[in-house]
Amino acid sequence: xxxxxxxxxxxxxxxxxxxxxxxxxxxxxxxxxxxxxxxxxxxxxxxxxxxxxxxxxxxxxxxxxxxxxxxxxxxxxxxxxxxxxxxxxxxxxxxxxxxxxxxxxxxxxxxxxxxxxxxxxxxxxxxxxxxxxxxxxxxxxxxxxxxxxxxxxxxxxxxxxxxxxxxxxxxxxxxxxxxxxxxxxxxxxxxxxxxxxxxxxxxxxxxxxxxxxxxxxxxxxxxxxxxxxxxxxxxxxxxxxxxxxxxxxxxxxxxxxxxxxxxxxxxxxxxxxxxxxxxxxxxxxxxxxxxxxxxxxxxxxxxxxxxxxxxxxxxxxxxxxxxxxxxxxxxxxxxxxxxxxxxxxxxxxxxxxxxxxxxxxxxxxxxxxxxxxxxxxxxxxxxxxxxxxxxxxxxxxxxxxxxxxxxxxxxxxxxxxxxxxxxxxxxxxxxxxxxx
Numbered sequence: 001x002x003x004x005x006x007x008x009x010x011x012x013x014x015x016x017x018x019x020x021x022x023x024x025x026x027x028x029x030x031x032x033x034x035x036x037x038x039x040x041x042x043x044x045x046x047x048x049x050x051x052x053x054x055x056x057x058x059x060x061x062x063x064x065x066x067x068x069x070x071x072x073x074x075x076x077x078x079x080x081x082x083x084x085x086x087x088x089x090x091x092x093x094x095x096x097x098x099x100x101x102x103x104x105x106x107x108x109x110x111x112x113x114x115x116x117x118x119x120x121x122x123x124x125x126x127x128x129x130x131x132x133x134x135x136x137x138x139x140x141x142x143x144x145x146x147x148x149x150x151x152x153x154x155x156x157x158x159x160x161x162x163x164x165x166x167x168x169x170x171x172x173x174x175x176x177x178x179x180x181x182x183x184x185x186x187x188x189x190x191x192x193x194x195x196x197x198x199x200x201x202x203x204x205x206x207x208x209x210x211x212x213x214x215x216x217x218x219x220x221x222x223x224x225x226x227x228x229x230x231x232x233x234x235x236x237x238x239x240x241x242x243x244x245x246x247x248x249x250x251x252x253x254x255x256x257x258x259x260x261x262x263x264x265x266x267x268x269x270x271x272x273x274x275x276x277x278x279x280x281x282x283x284x285x286x287x288x289x290x291x292x293x294x295x296x297x298x299x300x301x302x303x304x305x306x307x308x309x310x311x312x313x314x315x316x317x318x319x320x321x322x323x324x325x326x327x328x329x330x331x332x333x334x335x336x337x338x339x340x341x342x343x344x345x346x347x348x349x350x351x352x353x354x355x356x357x358x359x360x361x362x363x364x365x366x367x368x369x370x371x372x373x374x375x376x377x378x379x380x381x382x383x384x385x386x387x388x389x390x391x392x393x394x395x396x397x398x399x400x401x402x403x404x405x406x407x408x409x410x411x412x413x414x415x416x417x418x419x420x421x422x423x424x425x426x427x428x429x430x431x432x433x434x435x436x
Contacts, residue, residue: 001098001114004069004166007159009238010124011076014155016239017129018148020252026148031366038239038361042354049354053347057340060172061097066163073159080153081143099333099342100173101188103195104435105278108330112274115326116267128155129242130256207340213426214336214344218400219434222393223332223345224352226287229389230328231356232363232382233294233321236375240364241314247370248307258311266318273323274330283331284397284436287324288390291383294320298383302376317379324386325353331393334435337426356382397436404430 015023015038024034056064102110132150139145145153171177174188214220241262245255277286297317301310329349336345359382364375403409409430416422422429 023148049351066167069163076156080149210340228356229382231353235360284394291387298380
């Protein structure tokens with residue numbers, strides 16, 4: 001999953017690397033045209049996110065996820081061969097899938113491992129872009145491949161090949177893990193059934209009630225809006241970091257290479273914070289702390305002029321924002337019981353995140369160069385909201401758990417006689433406790 005998500009983010013963020021390697025000039029993406037191309041990038045999310053998670057649950061991860069990887073890689077390859085920018089297919093990998101293997105106390109570090117593929121993809125993306133853009137012009141006379149086109153083409157080939165290979169190894173559930181013995185497969189499945197009270201809901205199709213409960217509950221609303229505003233900073237940094245660094249006076253190759261240590265440091269810190277959050281079983285406080293760190297970074301970026309200080313501020317912002325997203329996803333999944341409800345909940349939160357992506361693609365405009373103060377202020381404002389939502393989430397979870405401790409949710413058990421009816425309550429069951 002780590003490799004797949006790394007490829008996913010690599011192929012998505014490469015448009016930011018390609019921009020300073022000639023894409024903007026070759027395709028005449030001046031003015032707001034580049035931002036419009038990025039907007040197209042995210043439109044599909046709003047239509048397919050929740051239905052796609054429902055389809056994933058029916059088809060199974062073994063074939064569905066690698067198929068999306070191959071399709072995305074193929075589109076990336078085709079992007080190298082067209083003069084106009086084609087509509088860019090964008091699909092999300094499913095954090096819900098990881099909950100089929102790990103308990104709530106283990107979840108964030110595991111999500112951190114595969115989502116931080118995005119961080120390392122930023123690092124690899126800068127290295128690949130610097131190297132691939134130097135490959136001499138090749139291809140047929142009508143469609144020469146060069147500079148930024150090399151980035152899309154070769155990264156696309158890598159994605160297609162690995163996607164096909166992964167299809168043979170990726171299990172859909174613990175019971176499909178051929179590398180485990182039959183006894184260990186049973187234990188792996190049963191520990192999740194007990195953790196999420198999922199024994200009967202595992203094989204059950206997503207219903208209208210699941211969709212309603214996966215979307216319309218307070219905890220998911222908090223996580224959804226948190227992810228939306230957190231994603232403003234995550235996506236804008238991923239898409240515009242090469243542009244921001246180039247505006248500091250670095251050459252295009254130097255700007256590409258300078259992104260590498262930023263993403264590397266952010267990855268290491270994010271994984272440590274994921275481990276610590278799992279260890280302490282706290283989520284909201286880490287979200288607010290990450291937002292405060294990101295706010296500090298953007299405050300420095302928007303006020304100082306020294307390029308070295310600005311570069312240091314990019315580190316501070318990156319460390320904060322890349323950790324927030326994984327924690328919000330884990331918080332949402334931790335507090336959603338019932339596998340169908342978790343599938344909808346994760347899709348809803350990620351879908352909300354793409355509203356943030358649409359804000360992100362318009363945060364750094366050509367007219368604001370070279371300081372991009374408006375973009376920095378937008379990101380700083382988004383992180384302030386994330387910080388406040390983290391606090392609100394903690395207050396709500398503590399209050400709701402207290403209500404359950406006092407027996408004020410026991411009325412939900414009235415009239416329920418079968419184990420299946422009790423399990424279908426999911427997170428609404430009086431015995432279920434939220435993680436704060």
